Amino acid sequence: MNIVIIGSRGQLGTALQTQYPDARAADSDQLDITDTAAVEAFDWSGVDVILNAAAYTNVDGAETAEGRTAAWQVNAVGPANLARVASRHGITLLHISSDYVFDGTAAQHSETEKFAPLGIYGQTKAAGDIVVSVAEKHYILRTSWVIGEGKNFVRTMLSLAEKGISPTVVADQVGRLTFTSELVRAIDHLLGSQAAYGTYNVSNDGEPSSWAAITREIFALAGRDDLTVTDTTTEEYFATKEGISPRPLQSTLSLDKLHATGFTSVDWRTDLAEYVKKETA
Ligand SMILES: NC(=O)c1ccc[n+]([C@@H]2O[C@H](COP(=O)([O-])OP(=O)(O)OC[C@H]3O[C@@H](n4cnc5c(N)ncnc54)[C@H](OP(=O)(O)O)[C@@H]3O)[C@@H](O)[C@H]2O)c1
Numbered sequence: 151m152n153i154v155i156i157g158s159r160g161q162l163g164t165a166l167q168t169q170y171p172d173a174r175a176a177d178s179d180q181l182d183i184t185d186t187a188a189v190e191a192f193d194w195s196g197v198d199v200i201l202n203a204a205a206y207t208n209v210d211g212a213e214t215a216e217g218r219t220a221a222w223q224v225n226a227v228g229p230a231n232l233a234r235v236a237s238r239h240g241i242t243l244l245h246i247s248s249d250y251v252f253d254g255t256a257a258q259h260s261e262t263e264k265f266a267p268l269g270i271y272g273q274t275k276a277a278g279d280i281v282v283s284v285a286e287k288h289y290i291l292r293t294s295w296v297i298g299e300g301k302n303f304v305r306t307m308l309s310l311a312e313k314g315i316s317p318t319v320v321a322d323q324v325g326r327l328t329f330t331s332e333l334v335r336a337i338d339h340l341l342g343s344q345a346a347y348g349t350y351n352v353s354n355d356g357e358p359s360s361w362a363a364i365t366r367e368i369f370a371l372a373g374r375d376d377l378t379v380t381d382t383t384t385e386e387y388f389a390t391k392e393g394i395s396p397r398p399l400q401s402t403l404s405l406d407k408l409h410a411t412g413f414t415s416v417d418w419r420t421d422l423a424e425y426v427k428k429e430t431a
Pocket residue numbers: 156157158159160161162163177178179181182183184203204205206207224228246247248249275293294295296297300
């Protein structure tokens with residue numbers, strides 16, 4: 151398989167490069183997906199699969215005037231540019247989406263749930279899904295709460311623990327972590343098994359938990375039972391802050407469709423234990 155990884159410097163892009171060392175990897179300096187002419191001019195000859203790990207992921211930043219434009223460019227115009235070249239060259243386009251395309255009122259999100267994004271990031275991601283779905287050979291992988299090499303929730307909580315801080319954390323947003331290792335395994339499985347094109351949810355499996363409960367788990371794994379985690383609500387937490395995007399309260403993705411392809415998920419607690427062990431070694 152001749153693979154091109156787009157957005158190769160991000161959390162997922164980095165993990166994809168490890169999985170596919172022979173793939174051509176392009177970061178935003180090498181290919182800016184919002185630059186239509188550059189995407190058209192890229193050498194797509196012989197390419198079988200485009201893995202699009204590029205995105206504007208600053209959820210609150212997308213609510214600013216500058217961020218709004220950037221988010222629409224990277225999350226909607228960029229995927230449209232990729233969908234165009236993928237269709238023209240008969241390339242499979244694998245794109246990553248988010249549970250933020252939903253309003254979080256359903257207990258679990260299935261692949262067929264209708265779009266109802268709350269914030270601008272979610273709106274731009276929904277637009278990306280729509281344009282990618284027009285490409286004949288496409289996979290859209292919806293994921294949640296991604297943890298890999300980069301800035302993420304687990305690292306933030308570990309750095310608080312290191313400073314001896316007992317944080318207050320929201321307890322009414324519920325979901326499952328998705329380690330980039332799990333996302334990469336699912337990508338490799340779908341491509342390798344030539345699963346039917348379309349949309350698939352991918353997160354780790356296991357009991358859906360709140361950010362507060364996950365923080366307690368992180369502190370226990372890091373041996374910091376001396377620290378306490380105080381529950382708060384999303385409403386309370388953001389009451390004093392400005393420019394915060396609304397977030398879905400329920401992020402849990404149904405994994406039934408993925409499992410029906412023969413994929414076996416790993417519990418998020420198993421991958422979290424491994425991750426914390428590495429980070430604190
Ligand atoms: N992080 C989460 O919790 C989360 C949750 C649900 C879904 N997702 C989705 O999962 C995917 C991967 O997320 P991630 O956490 O790996 O993201 P990330 O770490 O923020 O990485 C995104 C990458 O996209 C690149 N990029 C930005 N603008 C670009 C452009 N115009 N052209 C080319 N590349 C560009 C960035 O490059 P530079 O480094 O050069 O700026 C960055 O390396 C995204 O589609 C995201 O929406 C993430």
